[in-house]
Amino acid sequence: MLKIAVCDDEQIVCAEIEKIILDFQKESGIHLEVEVFYSGSDLYKFIVNEYAFDLIFLDIEMQDLNGIQLGNRIRNELENYITNIVYISSKDNYDRQLFEVQPMHFLPKPVEKEKIIADIKLALKILGKRNDVFSYKIGHSVHKIPIKDILYFESLDREIKLVSTKGNVCFYSTIEAVLTQVSSYQFIQIHRSYIINYAFVSKFRYEEVIMRNGEHLLISQRRRKDVRDLLISYEKEEESCN
Structure with a gap:
């Protein structure tokens, strides 16, 4: 099972990514657990109080706690270097800021189904390695x-x-x-x-x-x-x- 979070303050984007994930689950037969969040602070509270995710599709431009700030908290405050983070954004000028978080991938908006699925497959491969x-x-x-x-x-x-x-x-x-x-x-x-x-x-x-x-x-x-x-x-x- 792969635990996935989708976090974007645009509900339509969250719905689009969630549908891609659930359709892939149905087609592949792979068990994928998905949680959707509309703010960075809500996702952060969930991780602290509930559990960490294997893969997060994370928007960068959010109001209360943006994706870069949240990524740094996950890596530095929670000392979680395992969760794979895929940043999504309509802008592409974040290279230097993203370096410290070391995301698995960066996806421009609008997101492409094939790239979402490719990132899920890569996260599954990495998860399999972790059991060794x-x-x-x-x-x-x-x-x-x-x-x-x-x-x-x-x-x-x-x-x-x-x-x-x-x-x-x-x-x-x-x-x-x-x-x-x-x-x-x-x-x-x-x-x-x-x-x-x-x-x-x-x-x-x-x-x-x-x-x-x-x-x-x-x-x-x-x-x-x-x-x-x-x-x-x-x-x-x-x-x-x-």
Whole structure:
């Protein structure tokens, strides 16, 4: 099941998007749960008091709490980096403001049915990935952590430090063994000591990445081209799903 929110102060836009979602649910047989909101503050209160959504179609130009302000609250105040946000707007001059929220997509108005459906399919694909886990051993015990919760791995001599949204843990392994286990996900080895989760990157710079927890990690000189190529690959993969 995919939990979807539609938020726009234009009721006709909400009705249009909701119909596209419900028609797709009927045609595909996929269970989609939809909630509609006509203000950013109502959506925010719902998320705080009820539950978070997997996907939000969010208008930018709203009166009380606009889409960019709400997106920043979701990411920074609620520390929710998982919900996929698709911004919708009749304007297209928000690139710099949207960067910090890292939306999954931007859709111009009037919205197109095919693009709404493509974003739903991409969100379903991402949700499926979130159910996967990374396994590691401490002593004789095997531990598991959802892939979606991992920020990065750091090699410390004979140990690996795993940094996640739940805290940090160290276990005996090698960076090569870790890379093998996460190679089918969007992880990037930026240095002989670091493997990062693309989903938790706030900014990429020429010599470093800034993670969502504020940490700066060095990109080694010999890996800069590989990192750039992987970034292009991941961006094209996301675009192809849209």
